[in-house]
Amino acid sequence: xxxxxxxxxxxxxxxxxxxxxxxxxxxxxxxxxxxxxxxxxxxxxxxxxxxxxxxxxxxxxxxxxxxxxxxxxxxxxxxxxxxxxxxxxxxxxxxxxxxxxxxxxxxxxxxxxxxxxxxxxxxxx
Numbered sequence: 001x002x003x004x005x006x007x008x009x010x011x012x013x014x015x016x017x018x019x020x021x022x023x024x025x026x027x028x029x030x031x032x033x034x035x036x037x038x039x040x041x042x043x044x045x046x047x048x049x050x051x052x053x054x055x056x057x058x059x060x061x062x063x064x065x066x067x068x069x070x071x072x073x074x075x076x077x078x079x080x081x082x083x084x085x086x087x088x089x090x091x092x093x094x095x096x097x098x099x100x101x102x103x104x105x106x107x108x109x110x111x112x113x114x115x116x117x118x119x120x121x122x123x124x125x
Contacts, residue, residue, distance in 0.1 A: 001066055002048035003055060004080050006073035007121055008062030009040040014106055017054035017063060018093045023047055026054065027083045027090040037082070041093055044083040059108045060117055072122055 005017070005026070018026050018041070025047035029037050043054070045066070055063045064070070069077060083090050096104035109117070 001050050002045040002080075003043050003050065003052065004045075004064055004066050004069050004073075004077055005041050005043050005058075006062050006064060006069065006076040007038060007040065007079075008060045008073070008117055009058070010038050012040070012060050012062070012109075012117075014059055015041070015093060015095050016057035016059065016106060017041065019095045019103065020053040020057050022051060022053065023049055024092050025049075026093045028093040030089060030091050037089060038079070042080045042083045042090065045081050046084055059106070060114060 025044045027042045027044060029039065032039075040062075043063075050065070052065070055065075064073070066077060096106070098104055
């Protein structure tokens with residue numbers, strides 16, 4: 001069992017989940033994201049220890065336990081699994097830091113923005 005980051009993360013890349021992950025199992029694409037590798041974060045399904053620390057840190061509510069992924073995001077299980085199947089295409093995600101190494105402040109979406117993002121993917125809020 002592992003956690004999964006869904007397409008609700010596309011183009012968000014808040015990285016709050018990265019800051020709290022105790023095993024560095026959250027990845028990002030190494031290069032510009034082609035359609036089959038969306039610009040989002042991914043959880044390596046084998047490296048994830050199912051601690052759940054990442055889920056409450058996601059302001060977009062994009063992270064689910066694999067058996068709880070809504071039907072609208074079922075394909076995202078495979079997207080996350082690609083981190084183990086295509087390891088050269090991904091790198092461990094690092095938190096946003098400034099030039100002095102301090103964590104950067106994050107933009108937190110409003111409830112309306114989260115709801116609109118869910119609707120963007122045809123998911124009921």
